[in-house]
Amino acid sequence: MNALRGNVTLDTSAIMEYLMGTELGQTVKTYFETLKSEEKVYCSLYNLSETFYVLCRLKGEEYATEKVKEMLDSQMIEIYNTREMALETGRLKCENAISMGNCSCIATAKITESRPLFAHKEKELVNAMKKRPLATEILFLVEA
Amino acid sequence: MSTVQIEDDVKKKLFAVAAELQSELGKKVSLNEAIKVLLEAYKSTKTDKVKMLSLFGCLRPTLEARRILSELRAEEEEGDLERLTRKRDA
Numbered sequence: 001m002n003a004l005r006g007n008v009t010l011d012t013s014a015i016m017e018y019l020m021g022t023e024l025g026q027t028v029k030t031y032f033e034t035l036k037s038e039e040k041v042y043c044s045l046y047n048l049s050e051t052f053y054v055l056c057r058l059k060g061e062e063y064a065t066e067k068v069k070e071m072l073d074s075q076m077i078e079i080y081n082t083r084e085m086a087l088e089t090g091r092l093k094c095e096n097a098i099s100m101g102n103c104s105c106i107a108t109a110k111i112t113e114s115r116p117l118f119a120h121k122e123k124e125l126v127n128a129m130k131k132r133p134l135a136t137e138i139l140f141l142v143e144a
Numbered sequence: 145m146s147t148v149q150i151e152d153d154v155k156k157k158l159f160a161v162a163a164e165l166q167s168e169l170g171k172k173v174s175l176n177e178a179i180k181v182l183l184e185a186y187k188s189t190k191t192d193k194v195k196m197l198s199l200f201g202c203l204r205p206t207l208e209a210r211r212i213l214s215e216l217r218a219e220e221e222e223g224d225l226e227r228l229t230r231k232r233d234a
Contacts, residue, residue, distance in 0.1 A: 013210075013213060016203075016209050016210070018199070019199060019202055019203045020203045020204065021201020021202075021205060029197065033197065037184050054209055054212050058208060074193070075191045076191050099218075122217075
């Protein structure tokens with residue numbers, strides 16, 4: 001994909017690619033390196049839990065705690081946890097066959113007027129997008 | 145909009161910042177916008193880009209991470225499909 005710009009909401013899948021240091025994650029790294037002061041990076045509270053969960057399953061609780069803490073301490077990512085986001089997440093989930101994680105990322109992006117960023121074009125997400133628009137523009141690190 | 149009380153010298157400095165921004169941007173800049181810019185500048189001094197960048201690649205690339213996340217989400221989505229199909233057929 002082209003270089004990322006503007007306000008972005010990171011899905012767990014994009015965060016994982018970054019932490020794994022993959023080619024896809026490199027796009028996120030470049031975005032962080034060149035982040036302008038007016039650009040904001042968001043992540044939903046739910047996606048933060050998912051990130052912790054994946055790290056915990058892979059490397060244990062201590063590792064997950066340490067890495068998530070470092071991510072939060074950097075203050076590069078704003079964790080979004082409003083009531084409005086919770087309700088919008090539930091509404092999206094009610095109407096679509098997509099995971100709560102995907103819904104919370106899209107809901108956060110909608111409310112913060114940013115663009116949700118996913119790693120892959122997941123089948124369920126693509127099917128849901130075909131039925132009705134979920135957000136103004138959804139970004140993917142890679143085309144399916 | 146709400147009222148914020150500030151001392152005269154702070155107000156003067158705020159007007160000076162707004163004027164500077166105005167000449168930089170070539171458009172009218174309100175005090176609200178000037179405060180916003182100052183808050184952003186303050187925030188950027190607090191962020192630790194190096195710390196965030198040091199996390200890049202801290203996990204070795206592993207299919208396991210992708211599998212765990214996709215399993216977590218797939219379980220939900222299967223249930224959703226059944227639920228929405230039942231709702232549509234009802």
